[in-house]
Amino acid sequence: MAPSQPAAVRRATRPRDANETKERLLDAAERLFAERGFEGTSLRALTQEAGTSVSAANYHFGSKEELLRATLLRRVGPMNARRLERLDALERRAAGAPLPLEAILEAYLRPLFEEQEMRSHARFVAARLYSDPPELVSTLKQELFGEVSRRFLDALGRVFPERTRAELGLRFQFSVGSMVHVMSGNLQDAPHLEEPEVQREAAGELLSDASVLRELVAFLAAGLRAPLAATP
Amino acid sequence: MAPSQPAAVRRATRPRDANETKERLLDAAERLFAERGFEGTSLRALTQEAGTSVSAANYHFGSKEELLRATLLRRVGPMNARRLERLDALERRAAGAPLPLEAILEAYLRPLFEEQEMRSHARFVAARLYSDPPELVSTLKQELFGEVSRRFLDALGRVFPERTRAELGLRFQFSVGSMVHVMSGNLQDAPHLEEPEVQREAAGELLSDASVLRELVAFLAAGLRAPLAATP
DNA sequence: GTCTATATGTTGATAGAC
DNA sequence: GTCTATCAACATATAGAC
16 A cells, blocks of 8 residues: 555645635744744744645745744734823823823733733743844834834833933833743742742732732832932 | 875874863853854854864763853852852841841842953843743753742841732742843843933943942832732 | 755764874 | 764755646
8 A cells, every 4th residue: 555656646735825824824933932932943843833834934934034023023013002002092081191100001011911812922922022133133123112112211201200211211121121021931930939838829819910910010110110229 | 385284293182271171162152142042052153162163062061051051050150159148148237137128139139240250241141041941941040049039038028027928929020020131231222222312321321330230229129119019 | 825855054963083 | 182074963945846
């Protein structure tokens, strides 16, 4: 049995729906880039996960690098749009008055916790922006986050009119750091979770999305409000 | 001149000092793993940077993975020792009383900013711990940071006796996130630095090591002190 | 649009001379 | 202890059949 088939029979080259293939490639890329990083993920492993071939990926995206780009663009764009929607809504309602600091932070953070598609994977991908090869993502960062950062810094500037933009920017970066760390999944292997009795308690409610978001907002708001450290 | 030498002459196989070679390999690994990550750095590029050969690296460390391990161990060990020294000194002087929160944070953070050898490279490497392949570094993380985290959480627990360890651990992770973000060099391409006039002002004093440390301590102390967010 | 087959380069690791 | 030479395995990307 199983003789070498005549060349003509090979296999029906079924032209699957192009968009579906693209989506499946993006899904696989998102998952694997998140888990293993860009360099740590081979196009072969990625396309196998997606149920296609290397050449299909290159047909659709041209190169591995462009695939990363597309992967990030698919999530970050909509996510930042939601952030700006929330900020816009707040500003409309406030009519010129400075916004409550907690509300600004929530507008920035909640979209990360909220959308189902975001939840499972894109957080990780967003985190990758801060650890993958800079020459790959640093222009993307500017491109993708330039407007959103400017808008939120403006809002913060109205809350703290006495601070310079540099001072605000530094605190903003501290905040982004906490956020990225959380999104990267570092809460799971936190040092205090070694002790098993604590593990149960913590896993229960405190580490739920809603709770982490609340705690993070409270933490960052207090940090941002802290008076500038005096130059000694 | 320069005829093809007889085989016997080839080149004097100069047995350089073994320790020096090892050090140079560690230096190169530190620099390149920091810049491009583990998977992004080839053993060839690394050994060329170190002025040796791939086989020398494998002779000394056995594998690329072990080289990463050694690279991290060289810096993180002494760094955490300095942290504990500082914490010990504080606790000796306090004689049982709770420590000032800012002092605890400084004991934890200052060693990152202080040692000359740390300054240029190891920060980056430490940051890598939070983005390189988890199966590679997550046990190392426990190994290297278990004790230090426990000790500092204990100290924080005495400052906030009313909080559970899980609550403290969560805030501690937020703090670690800010720290890692700063150490990863993300202050340099912060969003507000686009505007050129600000660039100069910021680069001047605010982004100096001493200033960033001060600001970070103030920020985190306030964040840690913030009352726990109420469960809605 | 998708495949198989292949071109071309690079990887980590090793063998063996010196 | 260090080198050169070489290995098999893997990488990304492309050509061409269907």
